[in-house]
Amino acid sequence: MVSIATARIKREFKEVVTSDELTKCKIKLELLNDNFTELKGEIGGPPDTPYEGGTYQLEIKIPETYPFNPPKVRFLTKIWHPNISSVTGAICLDILKDQWAAAMTLRTVLLSLQALLATPEPDDPQDAVVANQYKTNNKIFVKTARHWTNIYAGSTLAAEPEFDSKVKQLIDMGFDNHKSRVALSSHLWNVEHAIESLYN
């Protein structure tokens, strides 16, 4: 017998693939195995946000109890966002936890994630450092998020050249590329503070 989870994913998959949101909102869904338990999602960064122009890959795991329990979703593409861990890609979103409802679909989950990119919730953070920066140094937050979109999500819009030179400075000192970028991002692009944190 085909489980409810598999039957539903099959139907949802058709729905996403045939909808016109595919092109309009830049939403994609891809199967990774034949039992419909692992999928790859893709969302485009919403316009007028620091994520504009970026493409974000998502790991989607369907539990056996789907749709009675939410799918497990995680960002594969690195992103600087208060509700998404800059390290693991874990997402803090109520509908992926206790606010899940069985009538929600992968399509609505992807759209909700896109909405989350447009409207961060710094008071319910996943990444405390990012959330703090969002609240206290919003200008730097926007620049940093745009920089990450540029480096990791393949955007071609407005790079931050001075950020790149700072990262290069740390790489020249022998630090790892990504670690340097995280350290600089977390310390408001202050090179000395970043180096200090990398040594600790």
Added chain:
Amino acid sequence: MVLVEEDRSKSENNSNEKNADNSQYECNICLDTARDAVISLCGHLFCWPCLHKWLETRPNNQTCPVCKSAISKEKVIPLYGRNCTDKKDPRDKVPPRPQGQRTEAPRNNFFGSGLDGLHVSFGIGAFPFSFFASTFNITTENRMPAPAPGSTQYAEEQFLSRIFLIVAIIFIIWILLA
């Protein structure tokens, strides 16, 4: 030949229309045509087995999977089509979860610490009212779903509430006489 072609396109149209029609009657949980259909008071359609499983998944937070309004077994209406041969209430088909034999924790607390509370609040004039409030559980939020009539738990609860009522009446009479 042309006729055959036309026929074929007609039947394709028909099947398309049929599909479009059916999608209105899809269960909001399994996304298939609803079987043993029930409808919530907020107007959302489900297969009863699907909705039952959803309500079972969240016994303490029973909300409509579509609009999140409050929902319960008692607040859904079974749907019977004209050619529906099985006129049995779909809600009777999936057996309700077997009732546990233990009494519910909150009521137990009321029994134990509640009685201690009685001794403390003796001197306060308003005491019987608070007694009533807790006996009849005026705040109904977050209550466990009522046990099905006929089950042992239901009978036990009926018995308990009768005892509480008698005790309350005795206290009131005693206060009036004293």
